[in-house]
Amino acid sequence: xxxSEALADGFPDISGHAIARRAHWGRWIAAAIIILILLAIxxxxxxxxxxxxxxxxxxxxxxxxxxxxxxxxxxxAAMALGIALGVxxxxxxLSPNPVLRSVAAGYTWLFRGTPLILQLLLWFNLALxxxxxxxxxxxxxxxxxxMTPFLAALLGLxxxxxxxxxxxxxxxxxxxxxxxxxxxxxxGMGRLQALRRIILPQAMRVVIPPLGNEFIGLVKxxxxxxxxxxxxxxxxxxxxxxxxxxxxxxxxxAGLWYLLVVSVLTPLQMLLERRFARGVARSx
Amino acid sequence: MKPLVAIRxxxxxxxxxxxxxxxxxxxxxxxVVCLIGQSGSxxxxxxxxxxxxxxxxSGGIWLDGELLGFRERDGRLHRLSEREIARQxxxxxxxxxxxNLFPHLTALENVIEGPVQVQRRKPAEAKDxxxxxxxxxxxxxxxxxxxxxxxxxxxxxxxxxxxxAMTPRLVLFDEPTxxxxxxxxxxxxxxxxxxxxxxxxxLVVTHELGFAREVAxxxxxxxxxxxxxxxxxxxxxxxxxxxxxxxxxAAEVG
Numbered sequence: 001x002x003x004s005e006a007l008a009d010g011f012p013d014i015s016g017h018a019i020a021r022r023a024h025w026g027r028w029i030a031a032a033i034i035i036l037i038l039l040a041i042x043x044x045x046x047x048x049x050x051x052x053x054x055x056x057x058x059x060x061x062x063x064x065x066x067x068x069x070x071x072x073x074x075x076x077a078a079m080a081l082g083i084a085l086g087v088x089x090x091x092x093x094l095s096p097n098p099v100l101r102s103v104a105a106g107y108t109w110l111f112r113g114t115p116l117i118l119q120l121l122l123w124f125n126l127a128l129x130x131x132x133x134x135x136x137x138x139x140x141x142x143x144x145x146x147m148t149p150f151l152a153a154l155l156g157l158x159x160x161x162x163x164x165x166x167x168x169x170x171x172x173x174x175x176x177x178x179x180x181x182x183x184x185x186x187x188g189m190g191r192l193q194a195l196r197r198i199i200l201p202q203a204m205r206v207v208i209p210p211l212g213n214e215f216i217g218l219v220k221x222x223x224x225x226x227x228x229x230x231x232x233x234x235x236x237x238x239x240x241x242x243x244x245x246x247x248x249x250x251x252x253x254a255g256l257w258y259l260l261v262v263s264v265l266t267p268l269q270m271l272l273e274r275r276f277a278r279g280v281a282r283s284x
Numbered sequence: 285m286k287p288l289v290a291i292r293x294x295x296x297x298x299x300x301x302x303x304x305x306x307x308x309x310x311x312x313x314x315x316v317v318c319l320i321g322q323s324g325s326x327x328x329x330x331x332x333x334x335x336x337x338x339x340x341x342s343g344g345i346w347l348d349g350e351l352l353g354f355r356e357r358d359g360r361l362h363r364l365s366e367r368e369i370a371r372q373x374x375x376x377x378x379x380x381x382x383x384n385l386f387p388h389l390t391a392l393e394n395v396i397e398g399p400v401q402v403q404r405r406k407p408a409e410a411k412d413x414x415x416x417x418x419x420x421x422x423x424x425x426x427x428x429x430x431x432x433x434x435x436x437x438x439x440x441x442x443x444x445x446x447x448x449a450m451t452p453r454l455v456l457f458d459e460p461t462x463x464x465x466x467x468x469x470x471x472x473x474x475x476x477x478x479x480x481x482x483x484x485x486x487l488v489v490t491h492e493l494g495f496a497r498e499v500a501x502x503x504x505x506x507x508x509x510x511x512x513x514x515x516x517x518x519x520x521x522x523x524x525x526x527x528x529x530x531x532x533x534a535a536e537v538g
Contacts, residue, residue: 182337183384187398187450188374190366197401201388279387279430 054249058240059256067236068257074153074232075219081158082218083211086165091195093170104166111163117224120156123147124228153225161218168210172203204276212269216262223254233257286349288313288454288485289334294343296329303329305509306343311454316486318496318517321506322532327489330506331456334487335378336369347375348453374402377447377455382463383439385431391418391442392427395449403450410449417445421475437468441475454485461492493536497521505529 005013058064092104111119126133127143134140176199184194226235237250287310296304304326311317319327332338334345336353345352352372354361364372385394395414399405405413418424421441431439440460447455460476461469473495480486480499490496496503497517504514505524513526524530 177384179380179382179384180386183378183380183386185337185370186335186373186378186380187446188370188402189398190370193401197397198386202386205388276388279389279432 050248050252051246052249054246055252055256058237058246058250058253061240063236063240064233064253064257067231067233067254068261070230071219071222071232071234071257072261074150074157074222074225074230075215077154078157078161078222079215079218081154082161082165082214083169085159085162086169087200089162089166090169090173093166094173108163108166111160116156116160116221117227119160120153120224120228123156124149124152126152149225149228149230152228153222153230156228157218157221157225161214164214165211168207168214169203171210172207173199175206176202201276205273205280208269208273208276212265212272216265219261219265220258223258285312287311288315288348289487290346291330291334292344292346294330294333294340294345296326296333296338296340302509304333304340307506307509307511308343309504309511309514311485311487313453313485314483315501316480316488316499317502317504318500319487319489319504319506320491320493320496320532321512324508325506326509327504327506328458331458331487331489335373335376335456337378347372370402374450375453377450377452379440379443379447379455379457379460381459383431383436383443385439385443385446387431390428390430391423391434391445394431394442395446398446398450414445414449417448418442420448420478421445422471435468436464437471440464440472444472444475444479448479454487455479457486457488457490459489459491461490491536493521493533505532507532 007013089104089107092100093108095101095104124147126147130143132140133143133146173195180198180202181194184198189197222230222232223234225232226238229235234254237254241247241250289309289311291307291309293306293308294304295302295306307326307330309317309330319330321327329338333340334347334352339353344354350372353364353369355364356362385391386397389397392411392414395417396407396410399410399413400407415424415427418427421444423438423441423445426434426438426442431442434442444455444460457476461472464472469492473492476486476488476495477499488496488500500517502514503517503520505512505520505526505528507528513520513524513529520529521533524533
């Protein structure tokens with residue numbers, strides 16, 4: 001390399017110099033250690049007592065496929081119920097009526113404060129409390145017939161989800177500027193119309209990332225419904241390994257399906273986020 | 285002649301702070317009235333009372349002969365339902381200091397939201413009317429833009445179009461240029477001047493004394509919740525009678 005020419009004012013001329021890359025020795029060493037550990041874990045599993053052919057055989061077994069469909073049906077239905085309840089409860093939380101506010105707060109307190117699996121068991125065993133249910137004089141039925149595993153799981157998961165979703169929704173509603181309520185009122189909108197047309201669409205933008213999170217949590221929480229005999233994917237896997245004793249292989253099958261579903265959900269969430277970012281994302 | 289807006293003995297208190305003390309004011313059809321005064325003088329509160337975004341503690345406001353917010357029965361006042369208040373609000377448009385455009389809607393959608401959703405007008409008709417209004421405020425080419433893509437001055441002009449789309453009897457302006465960069469104030473004042481010339485009744489809270497001098501039929505100076513002085517723009521701004529008005533004007537002109 002030639003010595004830098006001095007500029008007229010005595011400073012060296014470095015305008016033509018390339019910038020040399022730093023050697024990050026620390027990073028190389030850390031990466032090497034981590035890769036070695038991962039290889040060791042992989043090797044252990046490859047040599048462990050896992051019959052991989054079983055995984056391959058059962059991953060597309062009809063019972064497992066029906067199980068993952070049931071898992072998705074339950075997750076979507078419970079999330080729909082949860083969002084509907086969440087919106088209503090969030091609006092009640094922000095109501096000027098103290099009774100509505102306390103009921104909403106009490107609902108959140110009760111269903112966030114007890115374990116989900118306990119709630120599922122309570123719903124499933126509702127017949128022990130109310131042997132018959134119905135509307136007096138109009139219709140009644142034995143609770144054991146009505147409270148199927150599907151209904152018990154839907155109520156348990158959906159109502160529990162509503163308690164969490166209401167807090168997410170409340171945060172979303174509070175994130176919208178008070179001036180938006182006033183502008184909606186100024187063009188003659190009532191409270192509910194302003195909520196539906198002006199406030200909720202803006203709240204959605206804030207709410208979708210945490211709701212996506214909640215939904216992924218719910219997909220996995222449906223596995224708890226296996227304890228009340230709802231035939232979702234984990235329940236199907238369990239039924240198979242009770243018969244053939246391939247416990248680990250079938251748990252891996254169920255695990256792979258959960259991973260696949262969650263991987264598909266992430267880009268879906270991105271699409272939704274883009275839809276509700278109208279007017280905001282374009283400027284950034 | 286009966287005033288379009290009759291404000292009578294309106295008082296409002298926020299906790300310990302008395303925002304309005306027995307304020308009475310008339311605004312006649314076609315008149316442009318500017319409310320001036322320091323922050324905290326009660327002028328914005330008075331304006332918000334006319335649109336029922338704030339409810340007065342006592343006193344009454346009549347718009348076109350109709351008492352706002354209450355029904356008088358057996359010597360008592362009964363609060364109107366939310367639906368009736370919403371109907372009364374249709375008579376006055378409101379332009380906010382911070383625009384408050386709906387960020388998830390385009391300029392055109394902002395303007396047609398009220399006519400279509402509240403007044404149940406046909407979308408095609410409402411759209412034609414809205415395009416005419418956007419043309420009037422000089423923004424026909426921005427109809428598809430979202431508020432975030434518009435400058436402050438453009439946003440405020442869309443907000444004016446949105447208020448006009450409801451075909452109100454009067455338009456309330458709450459410091460419409462205070463949130464704008466100085467170089468954008470002119471375009472908004474220009475639209476307001478054109479609106480005044482067209483005969484729209486306007487009640488304007490403003491710090492723009494030049495605008496008040498040029499456009500207002502009447503200027504009202506408020507201080508500490510009372511109207512100190514009110515009269516034709518030329519008289520109040522050029523030759524104020526009250527010492528407090530003189531002091532305020534001297535400070536404003538600097």
